Amino acid sequence: MDGNANLLEASVRLPLDAVELDVSIDTVSTAVAIVGPSGAGKSTLLRILAGVERRAQGTVRFRGETWQDSEKGVWMPPWKRGVGWVPQDELLFPHLSVSENLGYAGASDAAIDEMARLLSVDHLSSRRPRYLSGGERQRVALGRALLASPRILLLDEPFSALDRVLRREVVEKVSSLARDRSIPLVLVSHDETDAELMADERWILNGGVLTKEAAGR
Amino acid sequence: MINALGLFLLLLTPRVAGPVNGPLHPVRAEVQDPEPLLVLAASSLQDVLPTVANAWREAGGGNVRFSFDATSRLAPQILRGAPADVFISADHEWMNWLREQDVVVASEIVNVAANRLVFVVPASADAPPRDLRALGARPTMRIAMAGENVPAGRYGTAALQAAGLWDVLEGRVVRGGSVRGTLEWVARGEVDGGVVYETDALAEPRVRLAFAFDENTYPPVVYPGAVIGRSERPAAARAFLDFMAGAEGAALFGAAGFQVGPPDFSVSNVTTATLPNPVSAVRLSFLVALAAVALGLVPAIGAGWLLARRDFPGRGLLSTVLLAPLVIPPVVTGFLLLSILGAQSPIGRALAAVGLSVPFTLLGATLAALVVGFPLYVVAVRGAFEVVDPHLEELSWTLGIPPRQTFLRVSLPLALPGIAAGALLAFARALGEFGATVVLAGNVEGQTRTIALAVYALLESPSGRGAIWVLVGASVVLSLAALMGFEALTRRQRRLLEDRRGR
Numbered sequence: 135m136d137g138n139a140n141l142l143e144a145s146v147r148l149p150l151d152a153v154e155l156d157v158s159i160d161t162v163s164t165a166v167a168i169v170g171p172s173g174a175g176k177s178t179l180l181r182i183l184a185g186v187e188r189r190a191q192g193t194v195r196f197r198g199e200t201w202q203d204s205e206k207g208v209w210m211p212p213w214k215r216g217v218g219w220v221p222q223d224e225l226l227f228p229h230l231s232v233s234e235n236l237g238y239a240g241a242s243d244a245a246i247d248e249m250a251r252l253l254s255v256d257h258l259s260s261r262r263p264r265y266l267s268g269g270e271r272q273r274v275a276l277g278r279a280l281l282a283s284p285r286i287l288l289l290d291e292p293f294s295a296l297d298r299v300l301r302r303e304v305v306e307k308v309s310s311l312a313r314d315r316s317i318p319l320v321l322v323s324h325d326e327t328d329a330e331l332m333a334d335e336r337w338i339l340n341g342g343v344l345t346k347e348a349a350g351r
Numbered sequence: 352m353i354n355a356l357g358l359f360l361l362l363l364t365p366r367v368a369g370p371v372n373g374p375l376h377p378v379r380a381e382v383q384d385p386e387p388l389l390v391l392a393a394s395s396l397q398d399v400l401p402t403v404a405n406a407w408r409e410a411g412g413g414n415v416r417f418s419f420d421a422t423s424r425l426a427p428q429i430l431r432g433a434p435a436d437v438f439i440s441a442d443h444e445w446m447n448w449l450r451e452q453d454v455v456v457a458s459e460i461v462n463v464a465a466n467r468l469v470f471v472v473p474a475s476a477d478a479p480p481r482d483l484r485a486l487g488a489r490p491t492m493r494i495a496m497a498g499e500n501v502p503a504g505r506y507g508t509a510a511l512q513a514a515g516l517w518d519v520l521e522g523r524v525v526r527g528g529s530v531r532g533t534l535e536w537v538a539r540g541e542v543d544g545g546v547v548y549e550t551d552a553l554a555e556p557r558v559r560l561a562f563a564f565d566e567n568t569y570p571p572v573v574y575p576g577a578v579i580g581r582s583e584r585p586a587a588a589r590a591f592l593d594f595m596a597g598a599e600g601a602a603l604f605g606a607a608g609f610q611v612g613p614p615d616f617s618v619s620n621v622t623t624a625t626l627p628n629p630v631s632a633v634r635l636s637f638l639v640a641l642a643a644v645a646l647g648l649v650p651a652i653g654a655g656w657l658l659a660r661r662d663f664p665g666r667g668l669l670s671t672v673l674l675a676p677l678v679i680p681p682v683v684t685g686f687l688l689l690s691i692l693g694a695q696s697p698i699g700r701a702l703a704a705v706g707l708s709v710p711f712t713l714l715g716a717t718l719a720a721l722v723v724g725f726p727l728y729v730v731a732v733r734g735a736f737e738v739v740d741p742h743l744e745e746l747s748w749t750l751g752i753p754p755r756q757t758f759l760r761v762s763l764p765l766a767l768p769g770i771a772a773g774a775l776l777a778f779a780r781a782l783g784e785f786g787a788t789v790v791l792a793g794n795v796e797g798q799t800r801t802i803a804l805a806v807y808a809l810l811e812s813p814s815g816r817g818a819i820w821v822l823v824g825a826s827v828v829l830s831l832a833a834l835m836g837f838e839a840l841t842r843r844q845r846r847l848l849e850d851r852r853g854r
Contacts, residue, residue, distance in 0.1 A: 186745035212748040219749040225742055228848055229764050238760075239750040264849050282750045 146192030218284030268295030655732025681786025735769020
């Protein structure tokens with residue numbers, strides 16, 4: 135892996151949805167926030183990066199590694215990309231308990247317990263998702279993504295259901311976990327606070343083009 | 352109450368309108384006769400009677416129209432008020448039954464013709480058995496016979512019993528519906544031989560007469576005819592009967608291979624038919640339905656998932672073909688299956704080579720139930736997969752779990768209650784299967800005689816009307832229980848998929 139290559143490059147279009155994205159994040163920063171008006175394609179961008187939007191045509195590169203090149207017929211399936219994707223509506227597996235959700239990708243019991251403690255969901259481990267609050271669900275989804283040992287975290291509005299106090303706490307925990315493990319993090323949010331709290335850089339997605347806005351902190 | 356049920360069941364079949372909807376062979380009128388005689392006659396007479404009627408008309412007798420069916424179906428229709436003038440039965444018993452119900456008068460019954468029981472083989476058979484003893488010495492021969500409540504079926508049993516061969520041959524006997532059905536099976540080579548009337552053997556070029564049974568070993572095969580008591584034209588009806596039994600009629604019957612009947616109708620009691628065993632029928636229905644559901648599980652999951660999740664060329668075609676048995680008459684489905692899997696088809700031969708025989712076996716009954724129930728199975732399974740959020744599968748992929756494992760860990764468990772509901776629905780449908788089963792698998796006691804077929808056999812027997820209730824009760828209870836289970840499982844899947852309250 136070439137550490138100097140751009141973190142992410144994507145030049146893709148989705149003809150059906152009339153979405154065209156030209157994205158290049160030329161940094162090795164650990165945390166990037168992408169903001170922009172709704173409908174700009176923020177969530178779609180994350181889906182394309184995660185490899186679950188198969189209708190997208192174009193190229194996607196991560197640190198010099200080609201994930202997709204439609205012209206050359208290259209497409210790396212999502213299960214090989216190593217992305218920790220937390221979609222907007224969390225999507226916990228409804229038939230699995232909290233600890234089964236956390237350990238879905240195959241983490242050890244000790245790692246699951248530690249993560250549950252860290253995210254303050256350890257008292258819920260045997261509960262099913264339908265008995266969780268929105269904030270609890272978001273924390274389980276974040277923990278599940280982190281426990282899959284991702285090479286990059288893709289977070290889509292991950293803190294929207296958390297109250298202010300809890301939000302600060304969870305943001306700090308997730309940020310430090312990602313930093314400790316050197317996992318770059320791309321956060322999509324319409325909330326200025328999230329972006330400010332978590333990210334080193336802020337990028338704006340508008341009209342299909344991503345531009346760096348300002349240096350963080 | 353029993354009569355009410357019988358009437359209800361008859362109302363469900365198009366045959367209640369018998370003379371109108373039945374297989375009519377009207378004789379065209381040259382002089383418009385406003386009311387031709389309506390004659391209900393045993394199906395083995397359908398080749399000869401129109402000829403007799405022509406001669407009768409030429410002799411100035413007027414027009415006649417016919418409705419041919421198995422005697423066992425015609426007699427109950429007459430009791431229920433079919434507006435017929437003349438009834439010609441294929442045996443004593445049913446005529447006696449009508450006499451006991453005061454529908455016909457004993458003194459008005461005459462024998463119009465007689466027949467002989469013969470053993471036929473497919474025309475292509477090499478070295479057919481020359482006599483009964485040779486038949487007994489061939490342990491692998493499969494023999495077709497009419498149902499045990501159909502006269503030909505009873506006579507055949509009697510003849511084999513008299514020869515002391517029944518115990519040896521019983522296991523190899525396949526019961527068809529009518530004599531014509533039996534003949535068709537022999538002609539198609541689905542069986543190695545069959546017991547039919549001599550006239551049937553002569554009328555069918557695809558079969559060969561092997562030997563005739565000794566006439567002393569079975570009750571005389573006579574065709575008693577009678578004027579029906581409520582006929583509005585008893586004189587014309589009587590005249591037609593006399594014409595048939597007279598010299599001219601006898602000559603025409605003789606030319607068609609019939610014998611001249613003994614002059615008098617004897618009020619004798621012939622062997623009572625064996626009734627289907629209700630316990631065996633319920634057990635068999637369960638077994639067949641369970642086997643069909645088990646056999647169909649993996650295909651239903653595969654097809655249901657494909658239709659729910661994949662877009663591919665031919666998807667519409669696949670869906671249409673799989674759902675077709677829902678709208679094709681089951682009898683037609685059964686016929687197609689028999690053509691594809693029968694003993695004479697390439698697939699049937701290949702199956703036979705590995706020791707699997709489909710027609711007239713438990714396997715055949717299972718396949719018929721499966722094919723007819725499969726559309727419901729697939730539709731339910733497809734629905735079960737469709738309600739699983741595809742984003743959950745995508746999420747599983749991004750967590751490093753490839754599609755096949757994702758299917759086993761996410762899609763399948765979430766769809767499972769819906770799949771079970773589909774299995775129950777298919778089970779319920781399999782329990783009630785009749786049309787395809789009777790064509791592909793026949794009506795073999797202990798082998799393919801499920802609840803529906805047992806009810807059908809009982810309906811054809813004058814003494815079987817009471818036992819029907821046991822089976823009707825079992826059938827209704829089982830079917831309703833299966834449907835309730837379907838509802839409960841469908842609700843259960845909806846609850847399983849709820850990932851947050853109130854969603």
